[in-house]
Amino acid sequence: MADAGNKTTATDASVDGFIAGLEPDQRQDDARTLLALYQRITGMPAKMWGPSMIGFGEYTYAYPSGRTGTWARSSFSPRKGKHSIYLMAGYDDEAVAARRDALLARLGKHKMEKTCLYVAKLAQIDINVLEELIAHDLAEMNRIYPPV
Secondary structure, eight states, X not given: OOOOOOSSOBOOOOHHHHHHTOSSXXXXXXXXXXXXXXXXXXXXXXXXXXXXXXXXXXXXXEXXXXXXXXXXXXXXXXXSSSEEEEOOTTTTOHHHHHHHHHHHHHHBSOEEETTEEEESOGGGBOHHHHHXXXXXHHHHHHHHSOOO
Protein backbone atom coordinates (compact mmCIF):
# COMPACT_ATOMS: atom_id res chain seq x y z
CA MET A 1 0.00 0.00 0.00
CA ALA A 2 1.50 3.34 -0.98
CA ASP A 3 1.48 6.44 1.17
CA ALA A 4 -2.12 7.57 1.39
CA GLY A 5 -0.85 11.00 2.35
CA ASN A 6 -0.21 12.32 5.80
CA LYS A 7 -2.51 15.07 6.98
CA THR A 8 0.49 16.95 8.36
CA THR A 9 3.10 17.82 5.74
CA ALA A 10 5.89 20.36 5.35
CA THR A 11 4.75 23.77 4.11
CA ASP A 12 6.36 27.00 2.95
CA ALA A 13 4.67 29.02 5.74
CA SER A 14 6.92 31.32 7.77
CA VAL A 15 8.10 29.91 11.09
CA ASP A 16 8.84 33.43 12.38
CA GLY A 17 5.42 34.62 11.23
CA PHE A 18 3.74 31.71 13.00
CA ILE A 19 5.61 32.40 16.25
CA ALA A 20 4.87 36.14 16.02
CA GLY A 21 1.15 35.32 15.95
CA LEU A 22 1.19 33.32 19.18
CA GLU A 23 -0.54 34.65 22.28
CA PRO A 24 0.19 35.43 25.05
CA ASP A 25 3.70 36.88 24.86
CA GLN A 26 5.05 34.15 27.18
CA ARG A 27 4.01 31.52 24.65
CA GLN A 28 5.92 33.44 21.95
CA ASP A 29 8.98 33.70 24.20
CA ASP A 30 8.89 29.97 24.97
CA ALA A 31 8.50 29.16 21.27
CA ARG A 32 11.51 31.32 20.38
CA THR A 33 13.53 29.58 23.10
CA LEU A 34 12.52 26.17 21.73
CA LEU A 35 13.28 27.29 18.18
CA ALA A 36 16.82 28.37 19.13
CA LEU A 37 17.33 25.17 21.15
CA TYR A 38 16.25 22.93 18.27
CA GLN A 39 18.31 24.86 15.73
CA ARG A 40 21.40 24.52 17.91
CA ILE A 41 20.85 20.79 18.56
CA THR A 42 19.81 19.73 15.06
CA GLY A 43 21.84 22.14 12.95
CA MET A 44 18.86 22.09 10.57
CA PRO A 45 16.61 24.91 9.42
CA ALA A 46 13.13 25.15 10.89
CA LYS A 47 10.15 24.43 8.67
CA MET A 48 6.43 24.54 9.33
CA TRP A 49 4.68 21.17 9.23
CA GLY A 50 0.97 21.74 8.91
CA PRO A 51 -0.41 24.87 10.51
CA SER A 52 1.20 24.55 13.96
CA MET A 53 4.18 22.19 14.10
CA ILE A 54 7.78 23.37 13.70
CA GLY A 55 10.02 20.62 12.36
CA PHE A 56 13.70 20.09 11.65
CA GLY A 57 14.79 17.71 8.92
CA GLU A 58 12.69 14.80 7.79
CA TYR A 59 12.73 11.06 7.42
CA THR A 60 10.78 8.45 5.51
CA TYR A 61 9.22 5.56 7.36
CA ALA A 62 7.67 2.31 6.16
CA TYR A 63 5.29 0.17 8.18
CA PRO A 64 5.12 -3.63 7.81
CA SER A 65 1.75 -3.07 6.11
CA GLY A 66 3.55 -1.27 3.29
CA ARG A 67 2.29 2.20 4.22
CA THR A 68 5.03 4.81 3.90
CA GLY A 69 5.27 8.46 4.74
CA THR A 70 7.53 11.39 5.49
CA TRP A 71 7.67 13.14 8.84
CA ALA A 72 9.79 15.73 10.64
CA ARG A 73 12.93 14.20 12.16
CA SER A 74 12.63 16.40 15.27
CA SER A 75 9.78 18.78 16.09
CA PHE A 76 7.65 20.74 18.53
CA SER A 77 4.38 22.61 18.55
CA PRO A 78 3.71 25.62 20.80
CA ARG A 79 0.10 24.73 21.48
CA LYS A 80 -2.32 26.88 23.45
CA GLY A 81 -2.36 24.99 26.74
CA LYS A 82 0.95 23.17 26.59
CA HIS A 83 3.94 22.91 24.31
CA SER A 84 4.07 19.56 22.52
CA ILE A 85 7.61 18.25 22.11
CA TYR A 86 7.75 15.20 19.88
CA LEU A 87 10.17 12.45 20.94
CA MET A 88 9.72 9.90 18.18
CA ALA A 89 12.56 7.46 18.95
CA GLY A 90 12.08 4.87 21.66
CA TYR A 91 8.40 4.33 21.13
CA ASP A 92 9.10 0.67 20.53
CA ASP A 93 12.73 0.37 21.76
CA GLU A 94 13.06 -0.45 25.47
CA ALA A 95 16.69 0.71 25.82
CA VAL A 96 15.98 4.05 24.18
CA ALA A 97 12.80 4.46 26.24
CA ALA A 98 14.71 3.68 29.46
CA ARG A 99 17.24 6.46 28.75
CA ARG A 100 14.41 8.84 27.88
CA ASP A 101 12.55 7.95 31.09
CA ALA A 102 15.68 8.57 33.19
CA LEU A 103 15.94 12.04 31.68
CA LEU A 104 12.22 12.70 32.14
CA ALA A 105 12.61 11.92 35.86
CA ARG A 106 14.93 14.96 36.09
CA LEU A 107 12.98 17.26 33.77
CA GLY A 108 10.44 18.93 36.04
CA LYS A 109 6.71 19.42 35.56
CA HIS A 110 5.57 17.57 32.44
CA LYS A 111 3.30 14.87 31.05
CA MET A 112 4.46 12.18 28.61
CA GLU A 113 2.13 10.21 26.33
CA LYS A 114 3.58 7.81 23.74
CA THR A 115 5.78 10.11 21.62
CA CYS A 116 4.54 13.46 22.93
CA LEU A 117 6.06 15.38 25.83
CA TYR A 118 3.74 18.10 27.15
CA VAL A 119 5.18 21.10 28.99
CA ALA A 120 3.00 24.02 30.08
CA LYS A 121 5.82 26.54 30.59
CA LEU A 122 9.54 26.23 30.01
CA ALA A 123 10.07 27.94 33.38
CA GLN A 124 8.68 24.79 35.04
CA ILE A 125 11.35 22.46 33.63
CA ASP A 126 15.12 22.12 33.52
CA ILE A 127 16.00 23.40 30.04
CA ASN A 128 19.36 21.57 30.13
CA VAL A 129 17.57 18.26 30.64
CA LEU A 130 15.20 19.14 27.79
CA GLU A 131 18.24 19.75 25.61
CA GLU A 132 19.58 16.29 26.54
CA LEU A 133 16.19 14.73 25.72
CA ILE A 134 16.00 16.34 22.30
CA ALA A 135 19.64 15.51 21.48
CA HIS A 136 19.16 11.89 22.61
CA ASP A 137 15.99 11.56 20.55
CA LEU A 138 17.65 13.05 17.47
CA ALA A 139 20.67 10.74 17.80
CA GLU A 140 18.36 7.73 18.00
CA MET A 141 16.28 8.93 15.05
CA ASN A 142 19.50 9.30 13.05
CA ARG A 143 20.49 5.75 14.05
CA ILE A 144 17.09 4.27 13.18
CA TYR A 145 16.56 6.40 10.06
CA PRO A 146 20.04 7.42 8.83
CA PRO A 147 20.02 10.81 7.09
CA VAL A 148 20.51 10.62 3.34
